[in-house]
Amino acid sequence: MKKKGLWILLIVLALAVVVYFAFFTGKGEKTSVDEKIVKIGFIGPLTGPAASYGTNAKNGAVLAVDDINASGGILDGAKIELITEDNKGDTTETVNIMNKLIEQDKVVAIVGPVTTGPTTVAAQMAGENKMPIVSPTATGDKITQISEFVARVCFYDSYQGPVMAKFARENLGLKTAAILYDSTNDYSMGLADSFALKFTELGGEIVAKEAFYAGDQDFNAQLTNIAAKNPEAVFVPAYYSDDAQILLQAKAMGLNAIFMGGDGWDSQELINGAGDAAEGCYFTTHYSSADTSEKVQEFLKKYREKYNAEPNFAGPLGYDATLLLADAIERAGEANPVKVNEAIVATKGLTGVTGEFSFDEYRNPLKEVTIATVKDGKFALVDKVRP
Amino acid sequence: MAQQSKEKINWDGYLTLAGAILLVLVNVLLISGKMPAYYRGILGFVGINIILAVSLNLINGITGQFSLGHAGFMAIGAYVSALISIHLKWPLYLALICGGLAAAFLGIVIGLPTLRLKGDYLAIATLGMGEIIRVVLLNLDITKGARGLTGIPRTTSIYLVELVAFITIIFMVNLMRSTHGRALLSIREDEIAAEAMGINVTYYKVFAFAAGAFFAGVAGGLFAHLMGYIAPKNFDFMRSIEILVMVVLGGLGSITGSVIATIVLTILPEALRGFAEYRMVLYSALLIVIMLFRPQGLMGTRELQIEEVRKIFSGGGDKDARD
Numbered sequence: 001m002k003k004k005g006l007w008i009l010l011i012v013l014a015l016a017v018v019v020y021f022a023f024f025t026g027k028g029e030k031t032s033v034d035e036k037i038v039k040i041g042f043i044g045p046l047t048g049p050a051a052s053y054g055t056n057a058k059n060g061a062v063l064a065v066d067d068i069n070a071s072g073g074i075l076d077g078a079k080i081e082l083i084t085e086d087n088k089g090d091t092t093e094t095v096n097i098m099n100k101l102i103e104q105d106k107v108v109a110i111v112g113p114v115t116t117g118p119t120t121v122a123a124q125m126a127g128e129n130k131m132p133i134v135s136p137t138a139t140g141d142k143i144t145q146i147s148e149f150v151a152r153v154c155f156y157d158s159y160q161g162p163v164m165a166k167f168a169r170e171n172l173g174l175k176t177a178a179i180l181y182d183s184t185n186d187y188s189m190g191l192a193d194s195f196a197l198k199f200t201e202l203g204g205e206i207v208a209k210e211a212f213y214a215g216d217q218d219f220n221a222q223l224t225n226i227a228a229k230n231p232e233a234v235f236v237p238a239y240y241s242d243d244a245q246i247l248l249q250a251k252a253m254g255l256n257a258i259f260m261g262g263d264g265w266d267s268q269e270l271i272n273g274a275g276d277a278a279e280g281c282y283f284t285t286h287y288s289s290a291d292t293s294e295k296v297q298e299f300l301k302k303y304r305e306k307y308n309a310e311p312n313f314a315g316p317l318g319y320d321a322t323l324l325l326a327d328a329i330e331r332a333g334e335a336n337p338v339k340v341n342e343a344i345v346a347t348k349g350l351t352g353v354t355g356e357f358s359f360d361e362y363r364n365p366l367k368e369v370t371i372a373t374v375k376d377g378k379f380a381l382v383d384k385v386r387p
Numbered sequence: 388m389a390q391q392s393k394e395k396i397n398w399d400g401y402l403t404l405a406g407a408i409l410l411v412l413v414n415v416l417l418i419s420g421k422m423p424a425y426y427r428g429i430l431g432f433v434g435i436n437i438i439l440a441v442s443l444n445l446i447n448g449i450t451g452q453f454s455l456g457h458a459g460f461m462a463i464g465a466y467v468s469a470l471i472s473i474h475l476k477w478p479l480y481l482a483l484i485c486g487g488l489a490a491a492f493l494g495i496v497i498g499l500p501t502l503r504l505k506g507d508y509l510a511i512a513t514l515g516m517g518e519i520i521r522v523v524l525l526n527l528d529i530t531k532g533a534r535g536l537t538g539i540p541r542t543t544s545i546y547l548v549e550l551v552a553f554i555t556i557i558f559m560v561n562l563m564r565s566t567h568g569r570a571l572l573s574i575r576e577d578e579i580a581a582e583a584m585g586i587n588v589t590y591y592k593v594f595a596f597a598a599g600a601f602f603a604g605v606a607g608g609l610f611a612h613l614m615g616y617i618a619p620k621n622f623d624f625m626r627s628i629e630i631l632v633m634v635v636l637g638g639l640g641s642i643t644g645s646v647i648a649t650i651v652l653t654i655l656p657e658a659l660r661g662f663a664e665y666r667m668v669l670y671s672a673l674l675i676v677i678m679l680f681r682p683q684g685l686m687g688t689r690e691l692q693i694e695e696v697r698k699i700f701s702g703g704g705d706k707d708a709r710d
Contacts, residue, residue: 047667085660088667091614091621092432096657099425120537120616142537184525184619186534213522 038074038335039081040065040325041101043112043122044136045089052267053314054114057136058084059307060318061111063299064326066306074330082322083107087118094118098125108335109134109328109344111321114314116140116186123150132341134325136317139263141190144362151344151363153320153352157187160262160284161194161237163369163387167282168233168260169202171383176207178231178257180222180246182238183211191237191262199235207231212242219246220253227255239264244273251277258282266313271377278374286313287354288372288381299353313354320352355384400695406647407696417545427545431613433653434548435606438555440633440645442602445559447631448639449568450595451575452502453510457603457630459517460490462622464604465611466530469539472612479542483551483608490604491597493520498596502589517627524619535618536611543612551609555602559642562598571595575640636677638684643691648684 042061044054065082073079083105087093094113101107102125110126110133113119119138126133127147135143135152139160144150168174177199182188196206207229210222223246226234234257236246243265250259258280265283289300289310299319303311327350328343329335348358357365368384413430416422422430439457446454468486471477477485501512524530531537562568570591573581582588611617633652637644655673659666677685 046664084663086664086666091616091618093656095428095614096425096432099423099428100657100660103423103425117535117616117618117620120535121614124541124615140534146537182533184533186532186618189533213525 036078037081038078038329039083039105039107040322041097041105041107041110041112042082042084043087043094043097043101043110043118044084044114046084046086048088048090050089050115052312053137054086054089056312056314057112057114057318057321059303060136060311060315060320061322063302063306063315064319064322067302068323068326074326075333075335078335080326082111087113089115089118091118091121094121095125098122098129098131102129102131107131108337109325109340111136111318111325113138116143119143119150120146123147126150130341131337132325132328132344134321134344136321137314139187139190144364148345148363149341151324151359153324153354153357153365154263154286154317155367155369156364157190157262158194159364159387160369161191162198163371163385164235164260164262164282164284165195165198165204166202166387167284167371167383167385168235168258169199169204172233172258172282174204174232174258176205176229176231177233177235178208178210178226178229179206180210180212180219180226180234180236180238182214182242184214185238187262187264188237192235195235195237214239214242216242217245219249223250223253223255226257227253231257233258233260235260237262237264240267240270241273244270244278247274247277247281263313266372266379268310268312271374271379275377279377280373280375282371282373282382285370285372287316288370288379290372290379290381291370295351295353316353320354323352324350397695397698399689399691400697400699403691403693404696404699406691414549429654429657431543431545431548433650434545434552435610435613436630436633436649436653437552437646438548438602438606438609439630440637440649441552441555441559441642442599442606443630444634444637444640444642444645445562445571445602446595446599447634448641448645449559449563449575450571450592452592452595453506454513454596454599455510455624455627455631456497456513456515456517456520457599458622458624458626459513459520460494460600460603461607461610461626462520462524462619463490463493463600464607465617465622466524466536466607467604468608469536469611469617470529472540472542473536473538479540479547479612482612483605486608487601487604490607491601494597494600495593498593499589502592502596514624514627517622517624521619521622524622530619533619535616535620537616539611539615539617541612541615543609548609548613551605556642556646558598558602563642567591567594632674636674636684638686638688640688641684641686641690644684644686644689647686651685 044057045051046054065080069079085097087097113122114137116138119135120143122133123143123146126149132149137154139154139157141156141158179192181192208226210225236243261283263285266285271278328340332339332343349356355367357367360366368386370384371382373380373382443457446452464486467489468482471482471485497516504512525532570586574588574591633649634645637648656670659669662669
């Protein structure tokens with residue numbers, strides 16, 4: 001009987017050794033990647049509350065890869081392979097994905113993450129692993145300061161807040177403004193602060209500042225407080241689902257002010273949700289589908305053909321981030337992450353769908369901000385400004 | 388008779404043995420540096436989740452008090468220890484202990500009034516508590532609100548996580564075998580009978596709550612120092628549910644069950660990555676299937692024990708009286 005037990009132990013141990021050698025050894029030596037393929041990773045929320053941005057960014061990135069591969073690829077005919085991973089907008093998942101992309105897939109660079117929280121975590125890991133990441137849409141002010149391996153193609157929060165403040169003060173000539181922001185959201189807070197700062201600096205006055213929580217359905221209390229101060233403009237830096245509700249409720253109580261916001265407004269859902277109430281509002285965004293420039297229209301045509309849907313701003317930004325990486329890999333001359341990052345930093349005057357950009361010292365793009373409005377139930381381009 | 392019992396396979400024993408071998412193997416890989424960072428990262432989260440699940444099991448499974456606020460205690464531990472590390476620059480272990488104590492203190496303060504409630508009512512009260520903690524964190528200046536806390540030194544090592552998980556399990560096992568543990572179990576089985584037998588029910592309920600909160604707080608601290616960045620979003624209601632699912636799936640009251648379920652549920656989403664968008668659908672479907680076939684959880688109230696392994700070597704299981 002005792003012998004039987006020993007035998008079992010031996011068999012289990014032998015199995016363990018086999019498993020050990022099968023899974024964990026030899027992986028390190030398989031570094032000779034097929035020379036004709038350059039792998040790029042993509043991280044974004046393809047499920048969960050931010051999925052609409054993640055999916056759009058992914059679609060944009062896939063389009064860019066298709067375009068580049070169709071026109072002969074990079075580095076003398078190598079094809080780009082995009083490896084997409086879903087992080088649900090979650091930081092823990094992002095850590096796992098970063099490790100996986102760097103180690104298992106051996107990517108050269110990564111497009112993403114899409115939202116600011118996960119990008120903060122990914123940025124630390126990018127620095128530690130010397131892996132360049134380019135976020136299409138993470139607008140948090142400080143994320144690119146975390147490591148020199150982080151860049152982005154969207155403008156940051158305190159870049160667009162002042163643009164709207166300047167537009168409200170100088171182009172529309174407004175003197176008083178109220179702010180209604182989402183205090184559970186870092187993006188909303190960043191925009192609210194930078195708008196307030198610039199607006200008062202230009203001689204305007206912030207007469208009311210009210211907060212709400214993401215997921216609130218009833219904004220009447222805050223809107224009543226705002227209406228009591230009778231401001232000419234109400235700045236609402238929030239996402240379209242909240243914005244639509246706010247616009248509807250403000251109209252219902254007869255609050256007569258110009259509503260304005262940031263790139264979170266840029267979704268067809270805003271017009272679908274708010275209807276008439278959205279008329280005449282202004283918001284800053286990354287690009288406008290009403291822009292008649294050739295680049296934008298060509299992108300829209302391809303996007304509609306492939307996905308049979310309208311992109312929001314994350315689509316073109318995903319496209320541009322991928323384009324930027326491909327361009328950097330080409331200029332680096334080889335698929336080496338550190339060299340690619342040097343090339344990213346040196347990017348000058350690259351023209352993407354969302355405009356022409358170069359980088360500032362923290363790898364934030366210096367580019368035009370689009371101001372859009374809603375006119376007759378459609379988005380319309382108002383102006384493109386450089387701050 | 389001896390013939391019959393020999394044929395009965397001692398599954399618990401084999402499972403324990405396999406677990407022990409796996410543990411040794413994992414550590415050999417870790418120490419030899421052969422384990423890829425991807426697996427190492429997942430292992431870290433497994434360890435933290437084990438601490439959370441086992442400590443919630445103390446409240447929900449062993450004492451039978453249905454708590455839905457575990458993420459709240461985790462958040463307190465995470466923020467307190469992170470702020471201590473950032474501002475006071477104390478060493479990690481002190482920060483972790485302070486985080487745990489802060490969570491335990493809150494557990495006592497909240498536990499005293501709410502533990503008078505039972506069942507669903509207690510569940511709602513603890514759910515509310517978790518949300519209050521999250522909203523307070525969102526609105527305080529020192530926590531940087533929704534922007535999250537950055538710049539936390541990333542000092543958590545995988546060995547530390549393992550060590551704390553080990554300590555947590557040992558604590559729970561020893562507790563279960565002590566007078567106090569028996570008292571907690573008796574409260575789960577019948578509160579009135581327990582009180583009639585002279586057990587101070589309020590004291591023991593609050594004790595379980597505070598001890599569970601302490602370990603959750605330490606787990607939060609480990610999490611904060613592992614990620615280097617925390618935001619209130621990390622500790623929302625869904626996080627509490629995730630931990631609860633691990634406990635229920637493992638079997639309410641079974642510590643080894645919690646550990647096994649945690650390992651499975653933490654690795655599963657990563658293992659399913661190949662299915663892309665259908666990943667979470669599959670994950671949820673698997674949960675449903677498991678609960679359909681084993682409504683009492685993977686382990687029920689049983690435990691895996693070294694004792695069972697010895698039975699294999701001393702000649703098969705004799706009378707298997709365990710259920």
